[in-house]
Amino acid sequence: MADKKATRAAYGETLVELANAGEPVVAVEADLSGSTTTKKLGDAYPERLFNVGIAEQDMVGVAAGLALTGHTAFTGSFAVFGTGRVYDQIRNTVCYANLNVKIAPTHAGVSVGPDGGSHQMVEDIALMRVLPNMRVLVPADYAAAKAAIKLAAHTPGPVYVRMGRASVPCVYDEGIELEMGRAYVLREGSDVTIVACGVEIDEALKAADALAEQGISAEVIDAFCVKPLDAETILASVGKTGCVVTAEEHSVIGGLGGAVAELLAEEHPAPLVRVGMRDVFGTSGEFEELMREFELDAQAIVEATKKAIARK
Amino acid sequence: MNLEELKGKANDIRVDIVKMVAEAGSGHPGGSLSAADIMTALYFGGVLKHDSQNPQDPARDRFILSKGHAAPALYATLAEAGYFPVEETLTLRKLHSRLQGHPDCRKLPGVEASTGSLGQGLSIASGMACGLKLDGSDSTVFTLLGDGECQEGQVWEAAMFAAHRGLDNLVAIVDHNHLQIDGNIEDVCSPESLIAKFEAFGWAVFTCDGNDMEAVLSTLSAAKSSRNGAPKAIIAETTKGKGVSFMEGQAGWHGKAPNAEQTVQALEDLGA
Numbered sequence: 001m002a003d004k005k006a007t008r009a010a011y012g013e014t015l016v017e018l019a020n021a022g023e024p025v026v027a028v029e030a031d032l033s034g035s036t037t038t039k040k041l042g043d044a045y046p047e048r049l050f051n052v053g054i055a056e057q058d059m060v061g062v063a064a065g066l067a068l069t070g071h072t073a074f075t076g077s078f079a080v081f082g083t084g085r086v087y088d089q090i091r092n093t094v095c096y097a098n099l100n101v102k103i104a105p106t107h108a109g110v111s112v113g114p115d116g117g118s119h120q121m122v123e124d125i126a127l128m129r130v131l132p133n134m135r136v137l138v139p140a141d142y143a144a145a146k147a148a149i150k151l152a153a154h155t156p157g158p159v160y161v162r163m164g165r166a167s168v169p170c171v172y173d174e175g176i177e178l179e180m181g182r183a184y185v186l187r188e189g190s191d192v193t194i195v196a197c198g199v200e201i202d203e204a205l206k207a208a209d210a211l212a213e214q215g216i217s218a219e220v221i222d223a224f225c226v227k228p229l230d231a232e233t234i235l236a237s238v239g240k241t242g243c244v245v246t247a248e249e250h251s252v253i254g255g256l257g258g259a260v261a262e263l264l265a266e267e268h269p270a271p272l273v274r275v276g277m278r279d280v281f282g283t284s285g286e287f288e289e290l291m292r293e294f295e296l297d298a299q300a301i302v303e304a305t306k307k308a309i310a311r312k
Numbered sequence: 313m314n315l316e317e318l319k320g321k322a323n324d325i326r327v328d329i330v331k332m333v334a335e336a337g338s339g340h341p342g343g344s345l346s347a348a349d350i351m352t353a354l355y356f357g358g359v360l361k362h363d364s365q366n367p368q369d370p371a372r373d374r375f376i377l378s379k380g381h382a383a384p385a386l387y388a389t390l391a392e393a394g395y396f397p398v399e400e401t402l403t404l405r406k407l408h409s410r411l412q413g414h415p416d417c418r419k420l421p422g423v424e425a426s427t428g429s430l431g432q433g434l435s436i437a438s439g440m441a442c443g444l445k446l447d448g449s450d451s452t453v454f455t456l457l458g459d460g461e462c463q464e465g466q467v468w469e470a471a472m473f474a475a476h477r478g479l480d481n482l483v484a485i486v487d488h489n490h491l492q493i494d495g496n497i498e499d500v501c502s503p504e505s506l507i508a509k510f511e512a513f514g515w516a517v518f519t520c521d522g523n524d525m526e527a528v529l530s531t532l533s534a535a536k537s538s539r540n541g542a543p544k545a546i547i548a549e550t551t552k553g554k555g556v557s558f559m560e561g562q563a564g565w566h567g568k569a570p571n572a573e574q575t576v577q578a579l580e581d582l583g584a
Contacts, residue, residue, distance in 0.1 A: 026443075026446070028439070047446060048446075050439075050442055050477075052469065052473045053469075053472065053473070053476075055466075055469035055472070055473065057431075057432075057435065057465070057466040057469055058435045058438070058466060058469035058470050058472075058473050060435070061432050061434075061435020061436045061438070061439060061466065061470065062435055062436075062438050062439035062442065062470075062473065063439060064425070064432075064435070064436045064439055065425075065435065065436040065437060065438060065439020065440035065441070065442065065443060065453075066439045066440075066442060066443045066446075067439075068374075068424065068425060068436065068439070068440055068443070069439075069440050069442075069443025069444055069446075069447065070443065070447070071443050071446070073439075088429055089429075089432060089435075089466075091429075092426070092427075092428065092429040092432070093425070093426065093427075093429070093432050093435075093436060096416070096426050097416070097417050097418055097425065097426040098418060
């Protein structure tokens with residue numbers, strides 16, 4: 001197992017695995033097949049990759065038509081174009097009709113780095129989460145991304161899979177399977193619950209290590225399935241720890257932090273501190289620099305944790 | 313059906329359209345009436361391979377109403393073809409009805425895709441045409457667009473893709489009634505020349521009088537039978553509100569229901 005690998009690296013090769021297994025997967029791409037890695041499906045099965053060119057609206061519509069003829073259709077492009085630019089197509093054509101289309105763009109979040117704020121999509125989880133019929137998966141690493149793509153393929157109806165460009169540390173063992181609607185407790189603790197997703201899982205685990213050195217016991221939960229959210233696992237943890245920190249490479253509005261805030265407010269009011277983009281756009285810089293600049297790193301989670309505990 | 317029977321069926325469909333929109337108290341009669349002859353030719357003229365008793369038959373041709381606001385034309389056609397009772401058309405737009413304001417494929421048999429947000433049907437139809445080719449099917453995909461709808465950029469993304477992929481199992485019909493909500497399409501923001509545009513995008517283009525049954529039938533048949541590596545576009549010249557004297561050529565009847573008095577007049581115009 002490599003130490004670091006991008007979640008997007010799982011995309012094309014998992015589609016090939018599914019095709020090899022006889023599953024009717026196809027991909028519709030908008031000129032980014034090399035970047036998203038859907039090219040791998042096209043290399044192995046040329047007839048199953050449909051490149052529409054730089055035409056994201058058509059990409060979603062073509063995927064819908066392929067789904068309507070019995071295919072499991074995955075879309076590509078970058079998260080900023082693959083969700084925001086085609087929101088109406090995803091809403092009215094895919095989700096309204098509950099079609100078997102998987103919106104699975106890559107290059108989400110600030111980890112895109114130097115491309116800058118125009119390309120750093122930090123609102124996509126919110127946009128996808130609010131849509132009826134849509135499920136939202138945010139895998140933490142390469143192995144989780146493979147599992148998430150398989151899970152999406154095997155779940156009828158629309159699924160959003162959020163992947164990134166940057167190489168990120170491997171948290172899970174290769175071959176792991178993930179279940180729809182489940183969150184996973186990666187580390188048990190008693191003082192605070194850290195609910196994270198995507199690249200923030202590694203940061204949360206680092207934060208838990210740092211907190212342990214300071215005598216604070218943090219429980220780390222991977223809420224890779226932001227919708228449907230595993231309320232049971234999260235509430236059981238909060239019942240034990242009494243406070244929560246959420247962490248996501250996304251706006252604190254409407255994403256995982258928003259979802260957990262809604263859950264706690266209705267079911268189990270408890271102190272909550274959200275780590276994420278604080279209603280701002282990103283900017284050019286290297287991944288690690290941006291994680292510090294926007295206070296998304298382990299250090300930020302440690303500070304948030306202390307604030308949450310102080311409010312208990 | 314022979315030509316006279318088809319003309320009679322188109323009139324029945326126009327009567328259904330007027331009645332259901334009047335009963336609903338809202339809806340889009342103008343662009344439904346303009347498309348009635350095209351819909352009749354497709355479903356009753358032997359053009360579209362379909363079976364109302366087996367709506368999911370894999371061997372069927374597909375029809376997508378891209379101009380989803382013309383739902384009354386689709387519903388009247390499907391009901392007359394036996395997909396559901398004609399009486400049910402009077403539930404249009406009402407709570408718990410399967411006949412939603414715009415077509416919902418999850419609710420009503422015979423509706424192939426949910427539409428209503430303009431500009432998307434041609435992409436969906438292209439994807440279907442790809443899927444059918446991938447599976448070795450020789451079925452044809454038809455879609456009906458509005459001429460105003462051709463102002464949507466996505467239509468041209470799809471036009472480029474369909475020609476690039478050589479989707480000769482795809483037929484796009486443009487209901488060219490020249491009117492949109494805000495007035496004449498040439499005045500609002502002209503999409504012309506639609507013929508030259510589709511030709512430039514690599515499509516085989518046909519034109520016909522879209523309210524002349526014989527012309528519509530022969531053009532649809534020719535477009536369907538030609539498998540020459542290019543998608544087909546039919547620019548069908550129509551009259552908005554066709555068949556109802558006071559609605560013909562009036563943009564104001566795009567999205568408005570007739571009142572009781574106007575309904576009587578409309579049905580009289582249609583000989584009902």
